[in-house]
Amino acid sequence: MNIVVGFKIVPDDQMVKVVGDKLNTDAPLKVSTYDKNAIEEAIRLKEKFGGKVTGITVGSNDRKSIREALAMGVDEVIAILVKDPDVYVTAMAIAENVKMLNPDIILFSEMTTDSGTSALPAYVSELLGLPYISNVKSLKIEGNKVTADRGMVSYIETVESSLPLVVSVGGEINTPRIPSVKQIMESSKKPVKEVKFDAQSKVRIREIKPMIVNRKRIVIEESDINKAVDKLIEYLKSDGVI
Amino acid sequence: MKAVVFSESPVFLKMAAAVAQSFGGDVIGISDSENVKFVNKLYIIDKMDEDGIVDLISSLSPDVILTGNVRRDRAIAGRVAGKLKLPIVTDVVSLKVEDKKVTLNRVAYSGMGLVTLESELPIVMTIANTQLQPKELQPTVEKVQLKEGRVKIVGRKSTSSGVNLATADIVIGVGRGIGSKENVKYAEELAKALGGAVGGSRPVAAELNWVPEDRQIGLSGLRIRPKLYIALGISGQPQHIAGIRDSKIIVAVNTDKNAPILENADYLVVGNAIDFCKVMLSKLGKK
Numbered sequence: 001m002n003i004v005v006g007f008k009i010v011p012d013d014q015m016v017k018v019v020g021d022k023l024n025t026d027a028p029l030k031v032s033t034y035d036k037n038a039i040e041e042a043i044r045l046k047e048k049f050g051g052k053v054t055g056i057t058v059g060s061n062d063r064k065s066i067r068e069a070l071a072m073g074v075d076e077v078i079a080i081l082v083k084d085p086d087v088y089v090t091a092m093a094i095a096e097n098v099k100m101l102n103p104d105i106i107l108f109s110e111m112t113t114d115s116g117t118s119a120l121p122a123y124v125s126e127l128l129g130l131p132y133i134s135n136v137k138s139l140k141i142e143g144n145k146v147t148a149d150r151g152m153v154s155y156i157e158t159v160e161s162s163l164p165l166v167v168s169v170g171g172e173i174n175t176p177r178i179p180s181v182k183q184i185m186e187s188s189k190k191p192v193k194e195v196k197f198d199a200q201s202k203v204r205i206r207e208i209k210p211m212i213v214n215r216k217r218i219v220i221e222e223s224d225i226n227k228a229v230d231k232l233i234e235y236l237k238s239d240g241v242i
Numbered sequence: 243m244k245a246v247v248f249s250e251s252p253v254f255l256k257m258a259a260a261v262a263q264s265f266g267g268d269v270i271g272i273s274d275s276e277n278v279k280f281v282n283k284l285y286i287i288d289k290m291d292e293d294g295i296v297d298l299i300s301s302l303s304p305d306v307i308l309t310g311n312v313r314r315d316r317a318i319a320g321r322v323a324g325k326l327k328l329p330i331v332t333d334v335v336s337l338k339v340e341d342k343k344v345t346l347n348r349v350a351y352s353g354m355g356l357v358t359l360e361s362e363l364p365i366v367m368t369i370a371n372t373q374l375q376p377k378e379l380q381p382t383v384e385k386v387q388l389k390e391g392r393v394k395i396v397g398r399k400s401t402s403s404g405v406n407l408a409t410a411d412i413v414i415g416v417g418r419g420i421g422s423k424e425n426v427k428y429a430e431e432l433a434k435a436l437g438g439a440v441g442g443s444r445p446v447a448a449e450l451n452w453v454p455e456d457r458q459i460g461l462s463g464l465r466i467r468p469k470l471y472i473a474l475g476i477s478g479q480p481q482h483i484a485g486i487r488d489s490k491i492i493v494a495v496n497t498d499k500n501a502p503i504l505e506n507a508d509y510l511v512v513g514n515a516i517d518f519c520k521v522m523l524s525k526l527g528k529k
Contacts, residue, residue: 013480014502016351023355033481087323087330110313111462113481115350117332118313122320127327131293131392134317137448147396151448152313153463154456158397165392170462172449202329207358211349213487216508219499225513229521232493232511239508241412241470241491242436 001051004103005042006094006120007035007069009060013113018210025114025208029062031069034109036176038169041139042107043073043177049141054101058082058090061194070187071179077192086201091123093197099128103164105146110135110168118168125166133159136169243267243339246304247281248318250290254310256280260374262308265339270302271381280376286385290314290395294388296321306339307366316368323366331359332368339363352461353484371465403454405439412438413468415459415486416452418445419475419496420515423452428519429474435526441466443482460485474515478503 008031015027031039042053054076055069061079069077080093098106106128108121118134125132137151141163150157151170179187218235222228236242245262247269249255255273259280262269271281272295278284285298292314299307299322307322309315316332323330335356337346342363348370350357407413414433416426426440433440440453447458459466461481467488474495476482483506486492494507495518504510511518 011351013352016354016480018354023351025351025355087320088327091324113352116352116461117320117330118316119320119323119330119332122317123324123330126296126321126324132317132321133393135313150313151455153458154400154402156399156401156455157395158399159393160396161393170448171444203331203359203361205357206345206360208350209356209358211354211356211487213506215492215506217504217510218508219504219510219512221499221512225511225517225521228511228513229518229525232509233522233525235509236470236491236493239491 001045001049001105002101002103003042003045003051003053004056004098004101004106005038005053005074006056006106006108006124007039008032008112008114009057009062009065010112010114018212021210023208023210029060029065031065032109032112032114034111034169034171036072037171037173038107038109039069039072039074040174040176041169044174045105045141046073052076054078056080056094056098058093058197059085063192066192067184067187070190070192071184072177073183074190076190079192079194081194081196082199084201084204086203087117087119087123088202089197089199091120091127092199094124095127096197097195105163106130106166108166108168110170121166121168128166131161131165132167133161133165134168136167137172139167139169139173243306244270244302244304245306245308246270246272246299246302247308248272248295248299248315249310249312250314251310251312252277254312254315254369256376257372257374258308258310258369260376261337261369261372262306263376264374265306267305270304272298276383278381279378281381282379284381284383286383288385288387291388291391292318292321292393293391296325298386298388300325305364307364309368311368311370319366319368326364328364328366329361330366331361333370334367335370337367349484352480353487354480401455403456405457407439407441407457407459407464407466410439410466411468412436412470413459413466413489414438414440414472414474415442415476416440416446416474417443417476417482418450419477420446420452421475423450425516426452428516432519432522435523438468438470443476443479473503473507474518476503477501478506
């Protein structure tokens with residue numbers, strides 16, 4: 001099976017901080033949280049059906065993050081460098097580079113932690129003319145037939161389709177594996193292909209400001225929880241919320 | 243100016259229509275319900291088939307495509323943009339259209355950043371939330387039979403628990419720190435006493451199922467705006483904060499006084515969440 005998994009290298013969302021009137025996104029890089037679930041699912045498909053997992057990433061080519069994916073079991077990574085990537089440019093870059101791989105399935109996560117648009121997998125599916133199933137929480141493949149449960153928040157939808165197709169997965173689909181030291185060592189020998197892609201973005205960023213909500217940040221710490229609750233109730237009454 | 247609006251959710255469809263009306267052109271709606279009174283033209287579709295809806299929207303060659311923000315809306319918006327190779331901006335909180343140029347604001351970085359973007363028309367966007375109310379109109383109606391798509395819906399199971407967190411004044415959120423599914427009952431009791439409702443972080447709602455899945459609070463679930471939000475055993479992942487940012491007052495209960503949620507809380511009570519619930523209940527009972 002030809003498996004492709006898209007992942008994004010993003011600033012660690014736990015380390016992105018508001019500093020003064022600026023949002024400091026200059027944080028250590030990592031593979032975006034749910035993208036690891038997509039990688040895990042891709043590797044499980046390979047373990048079950050054989051074949052190859054090709055990772056594809058657009059934007060940052062941070063080698064440490066790419067090695068995280070390779071150590072988990074991705075066989076090869078295509079890292080695409082672009083200028084000003086919006087959804088359009090990113091999707092075009094991916095479509096252009098995965099066509100020749102002739103994928104049976106392309107996996108993404110349903111949302112990244114930085115831009116969080118959920119739009120990329122859908123965009124790619126149309127550029128490639130493939131069916132798309134979003135928000136997958138469980139995936140079953142038998143021959144060419146695909147059955148998936150989609151988590152739609154207020155309901156779960158079960159759908160059927162067939163390969164080849166594009167899916168996006170949610171965090172509940174699996175628990176991403178933690179690579180062994182040996183796998184981490186070996187990951188440095190796996191191929192990383194760096195390519196460039198040139199296209200004009202359609203959406204331009206003009207400004208990024210922090211969303212500032214001023215919270216009181218009062219710590220109520222008492223040896224007796226009764227006292228703590230009394231204090232809290234007083235505060236909440238004066239705030240007029242109870 | 244021709245705007246096409248679609249949402250699987252009636253609430254979002256209304257919001258999208260209100261935004262579309264503000265552009266001053268024709269508003270075309272797509273819905274599976276006849277009860278849509280705020281568009282100039284309404285296409286009533288016979289099924290929620292995504293291939294069919296994407297084809298229908300694309301065939302109308304709109305200047306602006308607006309969808310809501312529920313998961314199906316996002317899937318469709320992304321696909322329409324891809325099919326027509328258009329710019330797409332999701333979670334739009336405000337926008338301004340001038341001639342063929344549009345300036346938009348959206349939140350990013352799990353709700354920590356407000357980004358201003360610029361693009362040309364035509365464009366696809368998903369609407370995060372708006373206070374705008376649409377004018378009532380008498381649409382001309384056309385029924386459409388969509389073709390059978392490549393993804394077939396074979397089952398649907400409601401996860402609805404009959405509680406609407408989006409409109410609750412008081413919400414209690416539980417996280418892994420509450421310890422077990424059994425312990426959620428303490429949160430439920432407290433919520434009942436306060437006249438509120440219980441929701442949960444993503445791990446608790448979508449993965450562990452300690453609370454019903456439709457009560458998942460966060461970036462990819464519900465974004466709530468209660469008067470009072472009480473987070474029990476929630477450490478404060480950015481994705482969770484994104485869902486509670488608009489709460490008036492946020493109380494966190496955590497055994498760790500340095501839990502990251504403090505940064506986004508008005509009060510942090512240091513202690514065990516179960517003890518807290520029990521004591522709160524007894525105090526409220528005494529009132």
